Amino acid sequence: MVIAIDGEPQTTAWHDIYRDPESFDLTYAELGRRVRIPFELYLGLSPADARQIFYDRNVKGIDVAKNLAMSMDQRDLATRLAHLVGERLKIESDGRRMPFGTLVNxxxxxxxxxxxxxxxxxxxxxxxxxxxxxGKGVQYSATNVHEGDLPPDTDAGEVETVVVRLVSRLIEDRFPDFARRSAITAPAVMAGLGVLLHRATPWCDPVDAMSYETVEHLLADVRWEREPAYWDGVCASVGSTGRLNFSGGVKDSAGRVAGALLDPHSELGRKIRGLWR
Incomplete structure (x- = not known):
């Protein structure tokens, strides 16, 4: 099997031409004589290496969408961990067992x-x-994370083990809410959840540390429905059409989400739990 890791528009165009050369005033004989297509063929390339080639070519060459390019950057520790969660976590969707990564765009x-x-x-x-x-992780939401950036007295191996385990457990426990694409899938909400999960890591400040069971307790009565009654003014706003819009950025709203999750008795904490009137 040959898989194109870049140049999708050109590849598609050549397929279209080859399927019906006459519509382009060409013949198969002319294609064989006149067309020479330069390409690079990699044998035995791992998906991680293919992603890195994509990143290097496009970020250092013609610009592509930043989100797509970052997804290919295997030097970024956060991207690698996200892919690991996608590969290792298995969930059941539509009656089939599959890697969570198949449901990540x-x-x-x-x-x-x-x-x-x-x-x-x-x-x-x-x-x-x-x-x-x-909370400091918000600054890395749009920039690379290198091993030298990790919290003191940790290493990449420990961080990988702990973070993949915690994040996978959270997603698995809350997968029905993810499957419904409820408010839990909004970027600012995800970032706020991470602030909460951070407190269950062994490198969290002991003053703030908590068990995963405490995390579960804090999330137990959160209302994840995408409704203004719960999320308007936290990380979403109601537009002129009356529709709730979650387009607010991570940097703008993650702190409010985290505060509401951590303090059930605060105004926003009561709001996201349906207790504020």
Whole structure:
């Protein structure tokens, strides 16, 4: 099998021409004589290496969508961890067992109603960086994470083990909410969840540390429905059409989400739990 890791428009165009050369005033004989297509063929290439080639070619060459390019950057620790979660976590959807990664959209910042995925890679990555760094992780939501950036007294191996385990457990426990594409899949909400998960990591400040069971308790009565009664003014706003819009950025809203999740008795904490009137 040959898979194109770049140049999709050109590849598609050549397929169209070869299927029906006459419509382009060509013949198969002319294609054989006149057309020479330069290409590079890699044998035995791993998916990670293919992603890195894509990133290097496009970021250092012609610009592509930043979200798509970052999804291919294997030097970015947060992206690698997001892909690991997608590969290792198995969920059941539509009666089939599959890797969670099949439901992660790597090319968009926001999903549309017709997309089959349940969350974007950028949202999953936001959950990763705040799980690693807590609230400070918001600054890494749009920039690379290197091993030298990791919290003191940790290493990449420990961070990978802990973060993949915590994030996978959270998604598996809450998968019905993910499958419904509820508010839990919004990037700012994912980032806020990561701030909460950070407190269950062994490198969290002991003053703030908590068990995963405490995390579960804090999330138990959160209302994930995409309704203004719960999320308007937290990380979403109601537009002129009356529709709730979650397009607010991670940097703008993750702190409010985290505060509401961590403090059930605060105004926003009561709001997202349906207790504020």
């Amino acid at each position: 790597v090319g968009k910042r926001q999903l549309t109603r017709t997309d089959k995925e349940v969350v974007t890679l950028s949202a999953l990555r936001a959950l990763i960086v705040t799980t690693v760094f807590g």
